[in-house]
Amino acid sequence: MFRSVCILGPGLLGASLMQALRERGLAERLTTWSRRAETRLKCEGKPWCDAVYPTALEAVDGADLIVICLPVEHIVPTLEGIRSAIKPGCLVTDVGSTKSLICRHGQAIMPEGVDFIGSHPMVGSEKTGPENGYAELFEGGACFVTPLVDTPQAVIEKTIRLWKAVGMEVGSASPEKHDEIVAHISHLPHFLASALCSYLATQNNDWQNFAGAGLRDTTRIASGDPALWKSIASQNREEILRALDGFEEEIQRFRSALHNEKWFEIINLLERGKTYRDRLRMSK
Amino acid sequence: MFRSVCILGPGLLGASLMQALRERGLAERLTTWSRRAETRLKCEGKPWCDAVYPTALEAVDGADLIVICLPVEHIVPTLEGIRSAIKPGCLVTDVGSTKSLICRHGQAIMPEGVDFIGSHPMVGSEKTGPENGYAELFEGGACFVTPLVDTPQAVIEKTIRLWKAVGMEVGSASPEKHDEIVAHISHLPHFLASALCSYLATQNNDWQNFAGAGLRDTTRIASGDPALWKSIASQNREEILRALDGFEEEIQRFRSALHNEKWFEIINLLERGKTYRDRLRMSK
Structure with missing residues (x-):
């Protein structure tokens, strides 16, 4: 489904997504970056992680799917930091629990030929960290994708396919709704x-x-x-x-x-x- | 522990109590009564039920422990209905979720030589009926006993032993507290x-x-x-x-x-x- 996938923020959700993508054979290569050295160490050498990078900029290099799994206030600043390294045609999404601010700003700062579309998989746990992640986290859960009015149909459909592929039921709504x-x-x-x-x-x-x-x-x-x-x-x-x-x-x-x-x-x-x-x- | 026990109201809680008393060998004889013919039928012939009676008055005859497991508004009226049949020395308690009204009225209408003491085992389920009961319902749960200032110490201790015997952690408080x-x-x-x-x-x-x-x-x-x-x-x-x-x-x-x-x-x-x-x- 994807050649190279980069997950920024391998916490409970991010690490679970990497495991789900690997187990279902949906990504040839899986890379990640975390703000914390401790979390980066926890991902090193895992079967669901091909490379851990010390910066987000290096981690996204060559990716054709980027999923930002960071706390909501870090999503837009991180997008700003990586924008120069995103290759044309790359699908960029996030898993934040709020969408209006993230989607408006996210799309506005994308380079030419790159689309940002919001996602919100409604799964999780009061537990945190990659050590609590598991591939089945998404199965049977509900997921929003939140396109803007001018988001291309192909981008919407590709994002819906992504979340369906890890077992979710997907619905579409505007970021405001x-x-x-x-x-x-x-x-x-x-x-x-x-x-x-x-x-x-x-x-x-x-x-x-x-x-x-x-x-x-x-x-x-x-x-x-x-x-x-x-x-x-x-x-x-x-x-x-x-x-x-x-x-x-x-x-x-x-x-x-x-x-x-x-x-x-x-x-x-x-x-x-x-x-x-x-x-x-x-x-x- | 008891020779003859009568449980009035064999719903989820009452039927579970009968099962717990039987499995742990705490009652020689177990009798019951339900307002509903349908519920009475569900108890007939069960290993944890020696006799089902069509009236509460018959069911309590000869009991040395009576536990009223009815909805809170039926507890005092039921006590009034059975008071003439309660034998001296019998321990009478209930499992209602509220205690002030029940305990004041309950004690006031008891015949000479009989004590009413409130209990509130804090277990249950959104499920109802004897078919959902099970002996382990009480294990590890918390239970109140709610004596009045003049409740004899022996009655308080006997009631605490009852709930501890089915696996509960028991605390004592006034009905108001x-x-x-x-x-x-x-x-x-x-x-x-x-x-x-x-x-x-x-x-x-x-x-x-x-x-x-x-x-x-x-x-x-x-x-x-x-x-x-x-x-x-x-x-x-x-x-x-x-x-x-x-x-x-x-x-x-x-x-x-x-x-x-x-x-x-x-x-x-x-x-x-x-x-x-x-x-x-x-x-x-």
Whole structure:
């Protein structure tokens, strides 16, 4: 599928992608670069990694696919750093959780004959680093590709084929629509879980000895990396604020029904929530 | 440990308790009653059930341990119905998720020589019914016993031994303290998950095709039975309102930091949440 693929940022997602591409025979050559010497060392000599470079500029040389798997705030600066080394016809994409800022800037700085298109594979884990990566991470997961209006159809299709080839279900949306959707189904749940934990941290901490599976499942994602989620918050600030507003109205409806002992309304809210949850697709 | 045990309400929890008592040889005879003929039929002839009765009054006859495993709003009415048949020295407890109302009324209506003491084993599932029960449900889980100030020490100790015998870690708290604690660590997470789902249900429902493991875990408990959770809400209304108030202040702190782009404060909130979550005991 690709002759030479460069993954910038071999963390959990990047290293998993390298393993998936190798195992499925989708890339002849796989190169990588990490900001951290420690991470570069972890990739050396792995069967899914043909070469590790000390700079991004060297790593992308000759690549016909570049996937940037860095934290969202590093994506555009990294694109600026490598632009002179990207060969014409190369497909450049990323895996960032926010898309509007990245896609507008990303496309604008690409050299002649090179297209940048955003991707967002919705898989991951609260674990990090290449040592936690595995080839099957993507299987059954959902993935966005986020073309601009003038992105060539061939580029869109090639990107969709890439993510389908590692086992994902792929949908297409504008970067702005993507950001609205993930603000609701990913960022809002994350910040609610974090706020719940940070609130409970202000209460008697012995209470947690009585916590059951409910609290544990509800808050699992609050273990995510604060720096990473701060970046996501900053890149998708307006949509997250809008989703928070909508959620707060819902919580107020619930609060007011409880306060006024309107049990029929409580049942209705719980039923609507249950119906939504029961329909949530149960694949990965 | 007990000669004759009666479990009223052989749902997921009640049937699991019967199985755990039988497998561990803790009860010579196990009897049960369910409001529903359908559930009574499911218990007939099971190795963990010696007799199924059509009325609660018949089922408790001769029991030296009665455990009421019914929805919270049925517990006190059921106690009233069986009180004339409870023999002196019998230990009577329940497994309801709220305790103040149940324990005050429960103790008040017991006949001479009989003690009611509240229990709350914090295990369960969004699944229901005796067909989903299993003996190991309690293992490693946390359990409250909630004595009143005048509950005899021997009754408290006997109840603690019961739950320890089926594998639980047991703590003691007043019914009021219990209700405050579970409002925070169980009821608040539940209603947040429900409100998140009932809010997302008002948005474009195609969005859920992109939902990842984060949303699924965060909202799993929203699949719980609305009637059951309405009863819990009504029995623990004031404490839940107080917990909601505290949580809303936290969400406002987060919202205002995001609105004003105070990233250092965002990081602090996320860090505090992560620290709390990472410490949550990882046993069942």
